[in-house]
Amino acid sequence: MAGGTEDIEALIDIMAKLPGLGPRSARRAVLHLIKKRALLMQPLADAMTGVAATARECLTCGNIGTSDTCSICSNSERANGQICVVEDVADLWAMERGHAFKGRYHVLGGTLSALDDVGPEELRIPKLLDRIRSDGVSEIILALNATVDGQTTAHYIAGELEGSGVTVSSLAQGVPVGGELDYLDDGTISAALRARKAF
Incomplete structure (x- = not known):
């Protein structure tokens, strides 16, 4: 220069x-x-x-905030038994922009990938299962990206919860195959959340 x-x-x-x-x-x-x-x-x-x-990571859900417990996890009004599972913090923020979801979140920190040697232990899946057992969770909403790795991760989590009595659902219409939540508009995210279906 x-x-x-x-x-x-x-x-x-x-x-x-x-x-x-x-x-x-x-x-x-x-x-x-x-x-x-x-x-x-x-x-x-x-x-x-x-x-x-x-800035620090919420010890409960993995969101980014300024304390060990983020404002979503510390909000008692959001303890409605629903946890929305997302891949990363950008996806959580995208969901929050739509103002459609009133429960809590769980950030996995990535997706399962055999090619990259990423298994459940490398993600926050064990922490999610612990939360489900201890927090009175009634529904898990799998809001993972519609990619091969995202759907593999969703199937793995659904399999782990089989027989647990917890309802497992996923985002429905509006999320294109291969699409990523962070690039979707607020209306599309809201519609997909409202139209979620059993996984």
Whole structure:
């Protein structure tokens, strides 16, 4: 970069590692931040410092918040016996954007994958089974991505719950095969949640 400094190049390199940003997009973003230093860059730096110091994973569900128990798990009104199982935090946030689900969540942290050597122990599946046994859960809603690994994971969880008396359902219409929750609009997610069916 002509006339550049090592600090600016280092920032561009870090930004380029973010999802959806390559080197060119990172360069444009950094240039924009520098031009709007007082309005954007300093508040962004302050916010990132704060999040780096306070962000943590909820010990119960795996959501990201600022305490050991997230606001969803600590909300007694959401203890309605329903747990919505999602692959990652982005999917949980996508479900929350729709304001359709009033229960609690469980973030698996990925999906089962024989190719990548990811089994149940590498995910939060044992923790989910513990929660079901101890929390008076009446329904598990499998809101996993409609991919091969997502559906393999859903079948595994359903098999583990067979005979437990817990209703197992999955999202229905509106979620395309191969689609990912984080890319769906709020209306589609709400419709899929309302039309869930037995798994």
